[in-house]
Amino acid sequence: MVILNASRRQQPxxxxxxxxxxVGIVATVGANVAHGxxxxxxxxxxxxxxxxALVGSFELLMTLTRTAASHIQDEERIEPAQPRTEVERTPEQAxxxxxxxxxxxxxxxLSQRYLVEKYGIDRRECSPQVSVLFACASQVR
Structure with missing residues (x-):
């Protein structure tokens, strides 16, 4: 499992x-051969x-893991990285x-006073959405 984990993380x-x-493989095969x-x-x-058969199956699993990891690396190389653009938020949305x-x-x-001072918004000029949110929150408390 440690070897599989390292392979998935693309580390040696x-x-x-x-x-x-x-050692486990040799001991198991040796004990089985001695018994038979x-x-x-x-x-x-x-x-x-x-x-x-178990060793062969495990090696096939490792081959699949390595192949999948190399395909992911190839796709990352082929596709150019798209620049991430953040949508600008209004101060009210922030x-x-x-x-x-x-x-x-x-x-x-956080209080309404703290937030409007932090973002430089006049409390009286806040959007109705912000005012309603603060009004509802103060009633709940």
Whole structure:
């Protein structure tokens, strides 16, 4: 799993997981062959088959992972990066967004006075949407 994770992150796996995997494979195949050896060469081969099939399956999975990762890298190289443009917000929209975010956060919501001073808006000239939001919030408290 460590080797698979490293492959997905496109990083080299450290030697320890590789050695652990190799020792586990050799020990499993060796134990299976020793158990099947009492039935001759055919018995040893049949006994070794499940462990070898598991190793082959794991290697096929790693091949698929590496191939998928290389295709993603190729697509990233081919497609030019699109510049991200942010839509400019009006000061009223910024006040609304920040106030709504403060409702979900810890502590008390931000005050209308603080927000309009921060964004340089006259409280009397706030959009109706901002005024209604603050009026509703003050009634709820």
């Amino acid at each position: 796996a450290s030697p320890f997981p590789k050695w652990s995997l190799a 050896a009492t039935h001759g060469v055919i018995g040893a081969i049949v006994s070794a088959w499940p462990a070898l 006040v609304l967004d920040e106030y709504r975010a403060s409702l979900n956060g810890p502590g008390r919501p």
